[in-house]
Amino acid sequence: MIDCETEINQGRRFAFGRNWLRFGQLIDEERIALARRSLESALGTTDLTGRSFLDIGCGSGLFSLAALRMGARVRSFDYDPESVRAAEKVRQEFAPDSDWTIGCASILDGAFVRQLDRADIVYSWGVLHHTGALWPAMEAACGLVAPGGTLYVSIYNDQGAESRIWTSVKRRYNRSGSMGRRLLLTGSMLYLGRNYPARAALTLAQRVRGTAGARVPRPRGMSRKHDLVDWVGGYPFEVATPEEVFSFCRERGFALRHLKTCKGGIGCNEFVFDRAAATGG
Template identity: 50%
Template sequence: MNTHANEVDKGERFEFGANWAQFLNVLNDERIELAEQSLRTMLGVTDLKGKRFLDVGSGSGLFSLVARRLGATVHSFDYDPKSVACTSELKRRYFPDDPDWVIEQGSVLDEDYLQTLGQWDIVYSWGVLHHTGAMWRALENVIPSVHQRGTLYIAIYNHQRVMTPVWTWVKRTYNRLPLGLRWLVLGPALIRLWGPRTVYDLLRGKPFYTWRHYAEHSSRGMSAWRDVVDWVGGYPFEVAKPEEVFRFYLDRGFVLRNMVTCGGGLGCNEFVFARASTP
């Protein structure tokens, strides 16, 4: 199996962690509170006291931080060493030397590693499993980590019949270009993604309003620019229709508790499943 560094060198993988490191420069209390509210809303809880929370692909570490703030015991892991470093930095800032928050490097495709982690009340993986290069295997691999009557919260890119092949080409091309030439892809993609909204804001006399207030608009405390880079660069890249994800977990003993879709467009569909029985 190729290491993370080899995959990046070959243009087969985007360095998510390097992008998240830049996001940490703009992370503040307001963004953290927005992320916290989004997690409470989707899970239908006020806190996570007494719960064990497994963050599969922790990325920036923001939602591991949020889960810990809500009272959960947290285990974070990521395949990208720079993402591990980002998560570790947030722990250093907010929960230094906390034994109830463990951070490791690991892969959701490594079944032996997952077995060492045991089972968890909440298994969380937002926008991660479709970047593994083996999405359906990853979706399968997280199942044993969910405790009986536990919760699985995932977000998976939506399938678009016309645009999915286009974006796959864009992402592959971006990662295979030298760093100094990636703007050739990023620039046009930025115009495609933000052009219509920017014109709309200008016409209503609020130039760049949506861009400047993106953290509130995204409801997850994210950064507009870092989300653009993440989207354009995010490779490997797989997608699924909402009904495919629903059926996949229904057939494996899960019940859908909550769902938010992107309305058939660009972005992620979010699912909260409860494990009802042993498949």
């Protein structure tokens, strides 16, 4: 199995971890509070005391930390070693003596997945579509939810032809040098902001100065600048319609409790499913 660093060097994978390490420098109590608020809203509770929380593809570790603050026992893992480093830095700074374990692994590694305990909440926001095997990754995530537990995932929305164009952009980004990447980022930002030209021009000027969206938290505590890089570079890249995700999970004994779509546009559709309490679904 080819490792993450080799895939990045071959231009077959975006360096998600490097982006998360940079974003991690921005994490503060305000961003943690926003992340926690988004978890509370989707899960419908403010208290996870006594519950286990599995974060598949933990990235910066921000949402693992938010779940920890809500009282959960947290286990996180990520395929990218740099993401693991980013999460470990967040743990050291904000939760040094906590019930939070972090490891480097892939959700597509069957041997690793089989040794995991089932969790009360399995969380994977914007990750499974970057594995290169979306539906096997979804299958593995579903299997890790304990009976009566919760699956919380977000998957990129299928926009048909436009999604295929973005796939080409992302592939080219990861095979380009630094100048090519800058051009793709700039062009993508102007395209995404085409309906708000003044705002796009201002963001471009800020980006040239290296300040675009860096200090003003987005919803969920994220950063506009780092989200842009993640969007343009995020490869492998797969998409699904809300109906496909719903049908896939329903067939495996899950009932939809929460849905937040991107209204047919670019971005992720967010799902919270409850698993039947009986082990047979």
